[in-house]
Amino acid sequence: MFDSLDDVRRAVREYHIKQKRKLVTQQSGSDKYVVKCMDPECGWRLYAASGKDGDYFQIRTIKGEHVCSNEGDGQDHINMKSEFISHLILDLVKKKGDASPREIQDFVQELYQCRPSYAKAWNAKELAIDHLFGEWKASYAKLAPYLNAIQVANPGTKVEWWSDSTTDQNVRLFRGVAWAFAPAIEGFKSCCPVISIDSTTLCGKYGGRMLIVVAYDAEGQILPLAFAVIKDEEDDSWRWFMRWLREVVGPRPLCVISNLQDSILSLFNQSDSGWYTGTGQAFHRYCSHYLCESIHAAFKNDDLVKLVQWVSRQNQSSKFRLGMMRIFHTNQAAYNWLVKVGARPNEESAYHSWSLCEDGGYRHGIMAANGNDCVFNLFPRIQELPITALVELTFTESAETFVNKREAASKIVVEMQLWSNKVTATLEARRAKMSQHQIISIQSQSFFYDEVEIETRTKVKHTVKLGHDQRSCSCQKSQLTGIPCSHLLAVCACRSFNANCLVDAAYDARQLLATWTPQFRSPGSPEEWPDYVGIAYSPHCKVLKRGRRRKDVWSASVPGKLKRPGATSVYRCGMCKQIGHSIRTCSRKKGISSSSSKS
Incomplete structure (x- = not known):
């Protein structure tokens, strides 16, 4: 017995799809369901009807046995309707709402060794979404x-x-x-x-x-x-x-x-x-990702894109200028575009719009x-x-x-940690590095701050300004991200200055908890x-x-779409479903035409 006519219909169709046999519906109503084999030489027939109270359906008789051929080519089945497929893929769509018609075709083929058409898979997904949502x-x-x-x-x-x-x-x-x-x-x-x-x-x-x-x-x-x-x-x-x-x-x-x-x-x-x-x-x-996407679309040069990405993320002015010169020698048109992108009519350049080095600290290091x-x-x-x-x-x-992040933030506060995990790890790494720096000179510029020259292990020199109204380093990491660099930490240790005062308040562990509370x-x-x-x-x-x-998944931020390298068109015949030709040149169509002309 079945709960409804739909259950009977699905069960009968599923059986015939698995057996690679085809059926046609003779009668389908609120209380009766009659189907027979599509092959006129096969006498198989099924009759189902509702119960006395109409609250269930039952198969009453099955006449004969199938004597028709059950050879299939693994392609679409006439009884595999979109509605039937939609019930098969409910769990798939629920778990993966962006499942493509191709994935649905593969999923069904694995179940029944029969591949539905692209259109059926598409429509089945629409029906499944309607049913779920x-x-x-x-x-x-x-x-x-x-x-x-x-x-x-x-x-x-x-x-x-x-x-x-x-x-x-x-x-x-x-x-x-x-x-x-x-x-x-x-x-x-x-x-x-x-x-x-x-x-x-x-x-x-x-x-x-x-x-x-x-x-x-x-x-x-x-x-x-x-x-x-x-x-x-x-x-x-x-x-x-x-x-x-x-x-x-x-x-x-x-x-x-x-x-x-x-x-x-x-x-x-x-x-x-x-x-x-x-x-x-x-x-x-500007987002550095979209900036590089624009460069790729305009100049089609992967090495240039990597170079632009590197330049955009530099915090030191010297490295930024060096990178821009490399871009100039690689592609002058790209250099000219980067100079002018985002600039107003009265501005020579607008590097601040895309370069971390010229940002002024407003990004907080987010690119x-x-x-x-x-x-x-x-x-x-x-x-x-x-x-x-x-x-x-x-x-x-x-x-x-919010629940998950709140739980994680609570643990940080309970452990009496001052800063978020990310900032704490950054500070620890920079404190470990500061021991490799050497202070060369300290000059008092005024009553308010000292100017300290510091040399790294690689003999690179930086100037640190530390005092009442100056807390900066020539490497710019502190100013751009709100987290003191290793050079600034080294000077703080030398001058017995509390470096925690230099960390941006936005990174406070209590702020983190307040965000997710x-x-x-x-x-x-x-x-x-x-x-x-x-x-x-x-x-x-x-x-x-x-x-x-x-x-179309993502909006294009630049004119035109990038074509996948090596992409080619593939023909699939609409009649025999084979790859490599169209229905116009299909040999099966020619065979049917010749048979018709003889008759």
Whole structure:
């Protein structure tokens, strides 16, 4: 007996797929199910019907035995429908939401020695996502009530809608929504004054883009701070999001690390954006990852990319100048581009926008905005999900992250450790190194500080300034990262000065614990959500382009896409499924045509 007609149908299909035999449905209703073998010379037939009360299904009769051929070529099976495949891959999609159609094809082939078509695998994944996370359009209807429930359970959570009007005053067309959870907003107050922003393509039915903002704690670990889903990534959408983000983070001056996208860059030159660099509201810096990606796209030189990456991360001016000269001799066009990138019309250069050496310490040593790669490790299915499931994932995974990080930070504080583990390890390594340095001379420049010349084991000389208003080294590590270098530590030891005073307060172990102390409170099940009487939001119905389904994962920060080296097109015949030719030249098609002409 079976619980439902669907269970009967799946069982019969699974049996025939394994046996490599094909069947057709003669009758399928609420109380009856009749199928027979597709081969007209085979008399096999099955009859199933519901019980008296209609609460179960039972196979009543099976007529005859299969006498048809069960030879298969390992390719697609006519009875292997997308709906059937969707039930097979539920666990796969749940564990790995970004599973590709190719992976689904391989998974099914391993089970049944039969490979479904690419289209079937794609559609099966869509059905599996619907089953696990809800239907795409219905998900928009649940979004506003769910976010409202989160706001009620977590006071201080910020949500901002962007929409267009419709003929119905109670329904608006969705253009974007941004959200930041209250615990993350509170925890950010104890983070370093640095955020990075990035975006990624959503691969669901309605497409769109997801914007992500992350902050950094005392360990350099990322804190997912704010999210947004927008219909299109345009100047207006970035302007809307960044103005809302300023309300979330408050008036605190921040260093913002991003890619080289014009929509983002223009905001830092607008006095009313809330991020105007001219008045110190923000300090904009380029992500070194995207900088190197731009160099690779423009000049196609891997050695040049490695050189640019090395130069961008140097903290000493002498090494930076040496690296720039090497770039000049390697590729003068790349050198000219690096000189001008990020520069305003009245500026000769803007090295501070991409070079650690010229940064001024605003980055805190953080070079890449692709900390969002780590975010997608936290939210592995995020690009594949319907919108409410997407928001729910950001909530549940953020809550779990806070629990884990809070536990780790508590141990550090209990052990009476002054700084985060990362900074403590850095200080220990530099203290071990300082014994190799030799102080050559000490000169009192004024009543307030001394100027000390120090020589390293490799005979490199650095100048350290230490006193009431001067705490710096010519190597710039201390100024750029907020952690004293080995040269400065050596002078502190010589002058009996407490080096702990030189560590940036953002690295304090108590700050680390304060970052992760706020707690998330679950909004509960839909039945427990408070009544929502606000505006309903409907998605813009997106007309997909004809052709093969496409999955664009990351946004391109530079024009054009990089093609994988050695990539070639492979033809697979649509009739015999063999590789190396098309259906137009298929010998099987010619054989069928000749048979038809003879008859």
